Amino acid sequence: MLIIENLHARVEGKDILKGLSLTVRPGEVHAIMGPNGAGKSTLGNVLCGREGYEVTAGSVSFNGVDLLAMEPEARAAAGVFLAFQYPVEIPGVNNTYFLRTALNAQRRARGEKELDSMAFLKLVREKLKDLQISDELLHRAVNEGFSGGEKKRNEIFQMAVLEPKLAILDETDSGLDIDALKQVAHGVNAQRSPERSVLMITHYQRLLDYIQPDFVHVLADGRIVESGDKTLALKLEAQGYAWLREHGEPAG
Ligand code: ADP
Ligand code: MG
Numbered sequence: 001m002l003i004i005e006n007l008h009a010r011v012e013g014k015d016i017l018k019g020l021s022l023t024v025r026p027g028e029v030h031a032i033m034g035p036n037g038a039g040k041s042t043l044g045n046v047l048c049g050r051e052g053y054e055v056t057a058g059s060v061s062f063n064g065v066d067l068l069a070m071e072p073e074a075r076a077a078a079g080v081f082l083a084f085q086y087p088v089e090i091p092g093v094n095n096t097y098f099l100r101t102a103l104n105a106q107r108r109a110r111g112e113k114e115l116d117s118m119a120f121l122k123l124v125r126e127k128l129k130d131l132q133i134s135d136e137l138l139h140r141a142v143n144e145g146f147s148g149g150e151k152k153r154n155e156i157f158q159m160a161v162l163e164p165k166l167a168i169l170d171e172t173d174s175g176l177d178i179d180a181l182k183q184v185a186h187g188v189n190a191q192r193s194p195e196r197s198v199l200m201i202t203h204y205q206r207l208l209d210y211i212q213p214d215f216v217h218v219l220a221d222g223r224i225v226e227s228g229d230k231t232l233a234l235k236l237e238a239q240g241y242a243w244l245r246e247h248g249e250p251a252g
């Protein structure tokens, strides 16, 4: 589904990703861990085509097509979803309206019929039920006045409605109390499917207690320096990231 090869990317003239390679198959959940400033968020931003992130080498293939050649909207329509580390507020824009607009834009781009408000509402009610989220979220402006936990819950809800093929969750666990964390994890787990892959970016092991990844990777200094199963996350939890540096910094 996703094949990243030797990816190099630059932000504001600074090289951040330095030869990152990663393969994700359909249905797999991959956790990307690593120290602050390693380039984890940069990876997510590069994959969804965010402005200001310049790819200088390497390739990204998504279901056989060159993802890097696509506009951000086309990537979203193809099924790439990024939940931001710091979700944006859009004051005055109703959450339901925002989501329906986003969904219908993606459906148009895929040549599918748009959902009218009745069909959309039906979809939304189903998803809220699956995720055990109250419909109060629907009537508020996008993220306005949301607590940290509500924003993250809203992201998971957005993901459920947009039904991406590749969901990139960037520090979805940051700032959550344990109940909110469990609810978000439940939401992600409810959306696991053989057709959907998840890249879960996290600094801490905590989220992985609730969402079991198939693979864990350590991103340090712009590339994947270690890969393993979930026991790697436990090792990181116990030993921190310092031992990575003892391997010696990667050359170049
Ligand atoms: P992580 O998510 O692993 O903590 P980031 O990808 O956010 O790391 O950042 C990697 C490096 O890139 C950091 O040194 C950060 O300061 C820099 N960086 C990221 N985004 C920007 C940006 N928009 N402008 C300037 N520097 C940035
Ligand atoms: Mg960071």
Ligand code: MG
Pocket: 040, 041, 042, 085, 170, 171
């Ligand atoms: Mg980050």
